Amino acid sequence: MNNIQKNRWKDQVFKFWGIFCTVIGLVLLTIFIGDILIDGIRRIDWDFITDLPSRKAENSGIYTALMGSIWILALTTIIAFPVGVAAGIYLEEYAKNNKLAGLLEINISNLAGVPSIIYGLLGLEVFVRIMNLGASVLAGSLTLSLLILPIVIVSTREAIKAVPQSIKDASFALGASKWQTIWHQILPASGGGILTGVILALSRAVGETAPLIVVGALAYVPFVPQSPMDEFSVMPIQIFNWISRPQAGFIENAAAAIIILLGITFIMNGIAVYFRNKWQKKWK
Amino acid sequence: MRKIKELIIEKTLMTSALITIAVTLGIILVLSIEAIQFFSEVSIFDFLTDTQWTPLFTEKHFGILPLLSGTLLTSFIAISVALPIGLTISIYLSEYAPKAFRKAVKPLLELLASIPTVVYGFFALVVVTPFLQGFFPDLAGFNSLSAGIVMGIMIIPYISSISEDALHAVPASLREASYGMGATKLQTAFKVIVPAASSGIIVSIILAISRAIGETMIVAIAAGQQPRLTLDPTVPVETITAYIVQVSLGDVQHGSLEYRTIFAAGITLFTFTFLLNTLSYRIRKKYQEKYE
Numbered sequence: 001m002n003n004i005q006k007n008r009w010k011d012q013v014f015k016f017w018g019i020f021c022t023v024i025g026l027v028l029l030t031i032f033i034g035d036i037l038i039d040g041i042r043r044i045d046w047d048f049i050t051d052l053p054s055r056k057a058e059n060s061g062i063y064t065a066l067m068g069s070i071w072i073l074a075l076t077t078i079i080a081f082p083v084g085v086a087a088g089i090y091l092e093e094y095a096k097n098n099k100l101a102g103l104l105e106i107n108i109s110n111l112a113g114v115p116s117i118i119y120g121l122l123g124l125e126v127f128v129r130i131m132n133l134g135a136s137v138l139a140g141s142l143t144l145s146l147l148i149l150p151i152v153i154v155s156t157r158e159a160i161k162a163v164p165q166s167i168k169d170a171s172f173a174l175g176a177s178k179w180q181t182i183w184h185q186i187l188p189a190s191g192g193g194i195l196t197g198v199i200l201a202l203s204r205a206v207g208e209t210a211p212l213i214v215v216g217a218l219a220y221v222p223f224v225p226q227s228p229m230d231e232f233s234v235m236p237i238q239i240f241n242w243i244s245r246p247q248a249g250f251i252e253n254a255a256a257a258i259i260i261l262l263g264i265t266f267i268m269n270g271i272a273v274y275f276r277n278k279w280q281k282k283w284k
Numbered sequence: 285m286r287k288i289k290e291l292i293i294e295k296t297l298m299t300s301a302l303i304t305i306a307v308t309l310g311i312i313l314v315l316s317i318e319a320i321q322f323f324s325e326v327s328i329f330d331f332l333t334d335t336q337w338t339p340l341f342t343e344k345h346f347g348i349l350p351l352l353s354g355t356l357l358t359s360f361i362a363i364s365v366a367l368p369i370g371l372t373i374s375i376y377l378s379e380y381a382p383k384a385f386r387k388a389v390k391p392l393l394e395l396l397a398s399i400p401t402v403v404y405g406f407f408a409l410v411v412v413t414p415f416l417q418g419f420f421p422d423l424a425g426f427n428s429l430s431a432g433i434v435m436g437i438m439i440i441p442y443i444s445s446i447s448e449d450a451l452h453a454v455p456a457s458l459r460e461a462s463y464g465m466g467a468t469k470l471q472t473a474f475k476v477i478v479p480a481a482s483s484g485i486i487v488s489i490i491l492a493i494s495r496a497i498g499e500t501m502i503v504a505i506a507a508g509q510q511p512r513l514t515l516d517p518t519v520p521v522e523t524i525t526a527y528i529v530q531v532s533l534g535d536v537q538h539g540s541l542e543y544r545t546i547f548a549a550g551i552t553l554f555t556f557t558f559l560l561n562t563l564s565y566r567i568r569k570k571y572q573e574k575y576e
Binding site: 007008010011014015017018019021022024025026028029031032035036039082083084086087089090091094095103104106107108109110111113114115116117118119120121122124125126129146149150153177178179200203204206207208209210213214216219236239240243244251254255258261262265266269273 | 289290296298300302307308314318368377389391395401405409410437441444469498500504525528538546557560561562564
């Protein structure tokens with residue numbers, strides 16, 4: 001009897017420990033965002049968004065870094081989206097069960113685990129030096145594209161995998177070729193899932209700091225990039241730069257810039273979740 | 285005509301897929317070539333045994349051990365935080381929590397993983413270090429303790445999410461058999477479900493370790509830039525990744541020995557994460573079909 005009670009008691013204790021652990025994660029998330037809001041929200045106004053960086057904390061703004069991030073985002077999308085989706089289609093629809101497919105799969109899984117700073121070293125040597133692109137927006141975007149490629153490929157595969165076989169069979173039965181089936185049936189049917197993956201990958205790219213520092217993105221840029229060959233800074237690097245300064249004013253700036261960066265990240269995640277939910281309903 | 289078009293399309297798609305192989309080869313080549321040039325000037329014996337890392341000073345030492353100890357120390361602290369909490373969350377969500385709670389909490393936890401790491405670095409330096417200094421007045425402004433703890437918070441979702449998937453995939457019949465024998469949920473969880481899902485849980489832990497070793501911004505911001513061979517979590521250290529950032533921010537000549545040190549450091553980092561990732565892939569492949 002005693003033993004049973006003891007076991008039930010242990011069970012209850014663990015249950016509360018489980019609730020505690022789960023909640024602590026969320027509480028930390030709240031404290032964390034709350035603290036940054038308190039530190040930074042008063043600093044955010046229109047001037048903060050449109051001002052150039054400056055030596056004085058109270059005159060500094062995020063304009064060049066924000067524009068740099070938008071440039072990086074746009075170019076990374078243009079490069080990584082077609083390549084990643086094409087590779088995903090190949091792996092899921094063409095390369096089934098041969099040796100190459102096995103190699104590609106283990107390779108992509110490994111790439112997904114390579115630390116982002118290593119991609120920075122690759123970009124520094126290949127894009128900045130060998131291809132002679134310099135510390136340009138293009139070199140940064142190419143580096144980040146390689147970084148998010150595994151994520152885009154994996155989510156494309158998952159989205160395509162979820163399309164029912166019956167749709168493909170019906171298309172083939174009507175005499176469509178493989179590519180016609182992919183282009184007219186599979187891609188429209190899996191579009192939501194692919195989009196979800198791409199947006200999540202891009203939200204990762206927006207927050208990346210280390211590889212861009214290695215590639216040579218600047219902490220202080222007094223101008224907005226006009227072409228893909230211009231030098232640039234991005235939001236996370238601007239934040240890092242402000243954090244590393246001792247004056248309190250810059251910490252406030254950093255908190256304010258973090259609010260804007262988190263805003264962008266959360267909105268992108270929100271859009272991704274929206275697409276995922278909308279698309280999941282379709283097949284269930 | 286149609287056949288040719290189909291063939292061209294297939295080859296184009298294949299080229300895209302082959303880019304990923306080129307990326308891996310590129311990483312290995314770039315790191316190896318620069319590292320080989322580095323080791324033609326610095327003996328590999330010194331690199332592995334010297335206890336000082338001072339390539340940017342006039343008196344140069346090239347011992348990787350201080351950077352490695354900094355990396356392993358911060359990672360160890362992070363895993364000590366993330367493993368118990370992450371595993372408990374996964375067991376709670378999979379075995380105890382009501383379905384609606386689980387559905388609501390999972391995306392929120394995954395939000396933790398989507399926060400840019402520079403933001404975690406800010407949190408470690410500006411919030412956690414001053415907070416901990418209230419308890420340990422000797423704690424330096426830059427230290428591996430805060431960096432490690434915050435990094436642990438960051439990787440909780442990696443452990444909880446993958447482990448929870450593994451626990452969830454264990455067939456209900458095993459659970460029912462255990463309950464039928466009169467076991468409590470706790471007994472069932474630890475004596476039946478966790479052992480049955482162990483491969484998935486191990487994979488999640490390996491991935492989390494790999495993630496912690498490669499993490500850059502949190503340690504670059506909050507752990508300091510002083511390579512030091514120590515296990516003391518209260519003093520500034522430098523990790524491999526933080527060193528690469530430090531050099532990249534400075535003005536180092538291409539092709540110089542200082543420039544090559546970041547590739548020598550990089551190949552050390554890559555070797556560690558590569559081994560861990562390959563190991564986790566093997567385990568995942570080996571046990572994947574167990575319950576399908």
